Amino acid sequence: xxxxxxxxxxxxxxxxxxxxxxxxxxxxxxxxxxxxxxxxxxxxxxxxxxxxxxxxxxxxxxxxxxxxxxxxxxxxxxxxxxxxxxxxxxxxxxxxxxxxxxxxxxxxxxxxxxxxxxxxxxxxxxxxxxxxxxxxxxxxxxxxxxxxxxxxxxxxxxxxxxxxxxxxxxxxxxxxxxxxxxxxxxxxxxxxxxxxxxxxxxxxxxxxxxxxxxxxxxxxxxxxxxxxxxxxxxxxxxxxxxxxxxxxxxxxxxxxxxxxxxxxxxxxxxxxxxxxxxxxxxxxxxxxxxxxxxxxxxxxxxxxxxxxxxxxxxxxxxxxxxxxxxxxxxxxxxxxxxxx
Numbered sequence: 001x002x003x004x005x006x007x008x009x010x011x012x013x014x015x016x017x018x019x020x021x022x023x024x025x026x027x028x029x030x031x032x033x034x035x036x037x038x039x040x041x042x043x044x045x046x047x048x049x050x051x052x053x054x055x056x057x058x059x060x061x062x063x064x065x066x067x068x069x070x071x072x073x074x075x076x077x078x079x080x081x082x083x084x085x086x087x088x089x090x091x092x093x094x095x096x097x098x099x100x101x102x103x104x105x106x107x108x109x110x111x112x113x114x115x116x117x118x119x120x121x122x123x124x125x126x127x128x129x130x131x132x133x134x135x136x137x138x139x140x141x142x143x144x145x146x147x148x149x150x151x152x153x154x155x156x157x158x159x160x161x162x163x164x165x166x167x168x169x170x171x172x173x174x175x176x177x178x179x180x181x182x183x184x185x186x187x188x189x190x191x192x193x194x195x196x197x198x199x200x201x202x203x204x205x206x207x208x209x210x211x212x213x214x215x216x217x218x219x220x221x222x223x224x225x226x227x228x229x230x231x232x233x234x235x236x237x238x239x240x241x242x243x244x245x246x247x248x249x250x251x252x253x254x255x256x257x258x259x260x261x262x263x264x265x266x267x268x269x270x271x272x273x274x275x276x277x278x279x280x281x282x283x284x285x286x287x288x289x290x291x292x293x294x295x296x297x298x299x300x301x302x303x304x305x306x307x308x309x310x311x312x313x314x315x316x317x318x319x320x321x322x323x324x325x326x327x328x329x330x331x332x333x334x335x336x337x338x339x340x
Contacts, residue, residue, distance in 0.1 A: 129180030242291025
């Protein structure tokens with residue numbers, strides 16, 4: 001087994017050459033199928049020191065910690081209470097580890113390693129900034145400078161383009177899973193907990209708060225054409241990006257005044273979308289609307305999105321060198337990592 005490193009458009013990709021191109025899976029005693037983890041990705045748990053908890057979610061907690069000489073983020077996942085639940089969560093853990101290890105990009109949170117025992121643990125770099133969600137809330141009612149918002153959007157689009165080039169659908173693109181680097185200079189994408197290979201596109205149930213960013217075809221068969229069996233493809237991430245871009249430009253919550261279920265119903269059954277303010281450039285409005293159009297096949301690729309955003313950025317004057325973030329509040333540094 002050999003590894004080949006190469007660069008494509010700023011993306012570092014490691015291609016694993018196998019004599020057999022079929023993904024290997026193992027069958028457990030109860031008949032469930034599990035995804036194996038490459039042993040080279042596992043790290044010695046004795047070198048891990050877990051510190052203060054800095055985040056939690058439905059599937060686990062995130063701690064600040066140390067691995068050797070590195071200060072890291074340590075995501076500890078729940079194992080489940082029943083054998084079926086344990087098998088499902090272990091498979092999800094293995095998929096997340098394998099996918100995070102496959103892709104390397106400056107706008108993806110860096111994967112360091114994982115442990116299976118005694119706890120299911122994923123270790124990543126620890127970013128000194130907070131999540132994009134918390135940051136946007138902290139500057140309301142102010143808005144991001146347009147130049148800054150578009151550069152954040154490009155960071156996100158490049159990260160997603162990398163995932164799609166590697167056959168990965170993220171399925172949970174939202175501001176909670178976007179982390180700011182030091183001094184809020186750039187954005188990195190985190191949390192592959194719901195990510196899937198493009199060959200695995202089962203229907204999913206949304207976790208709390210996620211419906212506002214999810215493409216309708218992820219949780220509804222309304223948009224399924226007659227005779228189609230595959231519910232969705234990687235264009236679900238493009239829809240989510242359209243909502244995130246709208247947020248970056250407006251600093252408002254999508255589907256304001258609606259519950260999560262109301263937002264889901266409005267998007268899937270009424271084809272409603274957040275209102276685009278009149279002061280947003282028609283060129284940017286076009287990009288947003290093309291991303292969240294109902295027919296997934298009409299949505300652009302992230303490569304096309306990057307070209308459109310760059311073309312618009314070219315028409316703008318760069319921000320004043322002494323005030324590149326003139327609409328941003330100065331913020332005290334926090335350590336905030338992915339939502340588990």
